[in-house]
Amino acid sequence: MRAVTWLGRAGYLGAVAAAGVLLATALAVPNARWLSGYLAYLLMLAAVYTIIAVGLDLLVGHGDQISLGHAGFYALGAYTAAILVARLGWSLWLTLPLALAVAALAGALLALPTLRLEGPYLAMATIAFGLVVQNVLIEWLPLTGGHNGIAGIARPVAGGRPLGDTAYGLVAVGAALLALAFGAWAVRSLWGRSYRAVCRAPTASAAVGLDGYRLRVGAFALSAALAGLAGALYAGVNSFVSPDSFGFDTSISFLTAVILGGRGTLLGPVLGAAALVFLPDLLAGLAEYRLLLFGALLLFCIYFLPRGIAGLLRALAARLARGRSAPGLAPVAVSSTTAVTSPPADDGARGGAQPPVAPAGASTSAAMGDAPPLLEGRDLTVAFGGFLALRGVDFVVQRGTVHGLIGPNGAGKTTLLNVLGGFQPVVRGRLRFDGRDILGLPPHAVARLGVARTFQHIDLLREESVLTNVESGAWQRCGGGARGLLPLVGARAARQARAVALDCLAFVGLPVDPRTPAGALPPGQQRLVELARALATAPRLLLLDEPAAGLTPAEVERLAELVRRIRARGITIVLIEHHVDFVLTCADRVTVLDYGEWIAEGSPEQVRRDPRVIAAYLGESGGEPGGAAVAAEHA
């Protein structure tokens, strides 16, 4: 993403302005002959492929999806334009949005059923889709002309004349520029960052309310839309389309362009598209072995050039630059860096100018007792095959409390937490959050109601900065969906998310540069990043799964203090811990599970003395579940 940073806002505006100039030039001198016909033709193709590569890179480079049938969407766009222009006399201009829409619709229809499952279903479905489209183009004679294709697709007209090769080349290049700028904008927007997050850390992203399914279907449809647009432009290149241009080998050539150019890079699509156009030209006579070449290039790149030509160029540039000056980190708009490094003030009643960490009103109901419980689980039962991990557990959490959940290994603590967060279906039981039935809701929907969590096994975007990780907690409520793509709204949402993130980082008191990659921090600090991310969702209920695991005694102490400060903000907490002492000092109430069954509940003092709890921890011999139990757990 560093490459995008220097592009900046000026880059987007520049690209749009340049595209405007190109278009205006083309319309002003439709019959210019500045380029030889052949060169103009290659330029048109390169531009068309660039548009496709930008879309495909959205899937392959920025997401974890793949399409082996993009030629199908390309064909839909091309034939939509061809039929409307050649058969019905439309202007090619008018067909562009329609081609885009048809391909987007097809992409969404293909992705909707196949993305519901994890696995390579979509990839294979795209192969089938590509074959079916080509098949239909050949068979549906009256509409598509079969093998003969459709000829006589008129180019757009300016000043009474159709655009010549040079002018149409300029139009195509302008469109490619727009596509590149759009692609860069999209992946940098809140939508794009949310999309990357759900592909890289699906579970953690669901836990902060991001709807991975929807984001991925959206990305696929967007990618298909770009291919459709490219197809419509292509229809004007030769004024002729036929099924031969839209086979499996075409889909593979698009994929090769993206991989060779450089996955997830700004210039990759251009470089790949250029290679695709000019390589076969250089290797004239090898047309027979085109696919052999593509297959070899694909393998070569994923082995030796994982970031393609663009990555190679960037590495070279970095080597050159290193000689001159130390590479500086891109500046981050850090408004309260001092707050991050200085010890945070304990002010439960803050909020106002910044989006509050806790929703307004949450802290007023902190009074226990008379208000209905925030969370009420009854008879919760979970089965893994024949094994009952939870057997009819009742679990009630009062507003504004810290509720400890303890039990020996395998007691079902994490399973219960997963049920509360929507990650684990139950075979029986009821679960109400703030009076609302939440059983059966997917994790992201539960998260949006105000249930946040941290993970026993730390789940962060390891290559991304601490700040980005924490921001991801705020993306959903600041507008991380399709709205994040809008120019002004999206930018404002991004600023809000950043402000929330800095606020939360200051609150948990993480003494590191927020630009540090999260994966570079020691585990104790990574847990704080997870906590800050959970707080950034403005939760009403916070589920902490063994937050003290792997922490030093001093860190555990600070964590206890942090838990109290979070409660002071009016956030209810459920705390799973192995460190029984830690739970007993933090918690207002404690529930004890053993073998998936509820065995005790009460104040820490009551639980500490409960003979059933002592038996569960130490066998039948008895003893204090304080220090001795902890020792036994960690033996």
Next chain:
Amino acid sequence: MSITQWILSGAALGAIYSLVAFGYAITWTTSRTMNFSQGQAVMLGAVLAWAALAVLRLPLPLAILGAVAVMVPFGLLVERFAVRPFRRTGPTWLISTVALGILLENAVLALFGKDVQPFPALVGERPLQLLGAGVYPQELLIPVAAVALLGGFELLRQRTMVGRQMRAVAYDETTATLMGIPAERMVALGYVLASVIAAVGGVIVAPVTFVSATMGTVIGLKGFVVAIVGGLESGWGILLVGLLYGVLEQAVSATIGTGARDAVGFGLAILVLALRPSGLLGRATLRRV
């Protein structure tokens, strides 16, 4: 064509789809990866057997055995070079196996040419009359061979130590490794089995479809459709759906036309997937947190 004809001819092709589908399922269940070029492995098996027959002039049984034997190291190579380096980096293993298949198909195309070559049947060359339908004995053999292979594999999976180890790796690779199970070897074994099954499929389908460099693409694709509609975790679901898909193809070809065959087949598959995301007989798999 009569309905009996659809069923008999359809079951033969459908059984091949099931075999290929099973190849995907074996590696998917052990390693959550698969050789996307399973179809090219089918083709390679058939081409190798044809070469052993026509070029080396080996007797038929020996040619078949030889071809299948060559696919053992082939499976190991696929796993070692196209899958293992990329197993944990997103969909890269998918690109590498697709690229491998493209290379393979086009290399064979360059060596073998575009011709379609006949391949002798294992059992009788003359069609039989059965319930008013004409059918080659080989077509009857294919479903039998498929059922035998699937049954044999299920026995291996459920009843032997190796099978249990494979299932353990499938369930939780880290824990299995900690328990001393050689997870990487189990994954490699999965690829060997998948390649061998593909080769057997190639050899038994060759007398019906003939041998060509491009015979694998469509078989591989339909095998995948069968694998997901049957349910990647369900061996018998795959067999059932494969047979149904084969019969459906025959029925569509006979009633609507061959042009509509694949569009109807794939369309229906996507519809089933939309209604039952885990496949017809598959059970929902749990996401672990």
